[in-house]
Amino acid sequence: MFRIGQLADYAGVTVKAIRHYHERGLLAEPGRDSSGYRRYTAAHAIKLIKIRTLAHAGVPLARIKDLLDTDPDALTAAIAEIDHNLQDRIAQLQRTRDQLAQLRGGDRLFVSPQVADYLDDLRKSGVSERQIHLERDGWILVQTASPEDASLWITEKHELMDDPEFRALYLEHDAAYDWSPDDPRLPALADRIRIWFTHHHSRSETRPVHDPAIARLAAQTQPGASSPAWDRLALLMNG
Numbered sequence: 001m002f003r004i005g006q007l008a009d010y011a012g013v014t015v016k017a018i019r020h021y022h023e024r025g026l027l028a029e030p031g032r033d034s035s036g037y038r039r040y041t042a043a044h045a046i047k048l049i050k051i052r053t054l055a056h057a058g059v060p061l062a063r064i065k066d067l068l069d070t071d072p073d074a075l076t077a078a079i080a081e082i083d084h085n086l087q088d089r090i091a092q093l094q095r096t097r098d099q100l101a102q103l104r105g106g107d108r109l110f111v112s113p114q115v116a117d118y119l120d121d122l123r124k125s126g127v128s129e130r131q132i133h134l135e136r137d138g139w140i141l142v143q144t145a146s147p148e149d150a151s152l153w154i155t156e157k158h159e160l161m162d163d164p165e166f167r168a169l170y171l172e173h174d175a176a177y178d179w180s181p182d183d184p185r186l187p188a189l190a191d192r193i194r195i196w197f198t199h200h201h202s203r204s205e206t207r208p209v210h211d212p213a214i215a216r217l218a219a220q221t222q223p224g225a226s227s228p229a230w231d232r233l234a235l236l237m238n239g
Contacts, residue, residue: 002040011048018048026051026065058086114154115139121161131174134225166200169193179229186229190236 008015021027027048030038047068054064059082067078108116115136122132143150160166172189179186226234 002045003037004040007040007045007048010045011052013048013052017052021048021051024061024065026061026068058082111136111139112143112150112154114151114158115143118154118157118161121158125161125167126171128174128177130177165196169196173230173233176229176233177227181228181232183229186233187236190233190239193233194237 002010004015004018008018018027022029027044030040030044033039050068051064054067055061057079059067059079063078063082067075070078111119119132119136122135123129139150139154142153161170169189169192173193176183176186176189
């Protein structure tokens with residue numbers, strides 16, 4: 001005969017667990033003896049060990065009661081079903097872990113590996129995080145609207161940033177965001193950008209985004225996509 005603490009030690013569970021099994025109807029609760037103690041028998045110990053074994057194997061408590069006294073074939077089938085469900089849960093958890101790993105990687109959760117590499121290259125080149133965020137958000141929209149075009153354009157973007165002259169213009173344009181619209185450097189920058197594009201053909205010019213609404217959406221959802229200096233620079237380039 002066992003007291004509850006002795007039974008818990010014997011079966012390798014806690015007293016709290018035994019009481020929880022009582023509440024769930026898994027383990028019958030014996031009456032008290034003349035001393036006021038509940039006395040557990042060997043039958044209780046055997047059943048508790050079965051409950052512990054099934055619970056540690058991952059069987060939900062709601063299923064354990066039905067499995068305790070079932071025949072071996074039914075138990076085997078039930079365990080196989082539970083194992084299948086656990087495999088599904090493990091696969092889902094692995095997918096969640098993969099997503100968390102991507103989150104730790106920042107941009108790679110939202111854009112293609114090629115775009116993420118391009119954004120990393122921009123950081124290494126000294127491009128501001130503001131500009132990188134604008135680029136990333138634009139790529140998210142473009143990839144959704146036209147994956148084929150996005151694949152072509154990111155290849156071209158990598159090639160452009162390998163051009164020292166273009167990279168210098170890109171960095172100066174990025175810095176110009178914070179200039180005064182009256183900054184005397186703006187006209188010269190506008191001329192250099194205009195001249196560069198006059199002498200360099202862009203493959204993407206002949207491949208507009210299939211859905212022009214995406215361009216409008218990008219402008220609406222990127223409040224930092226312009227500044228007074230950039231607005232004046234655009235006027236100078238088109239003037």
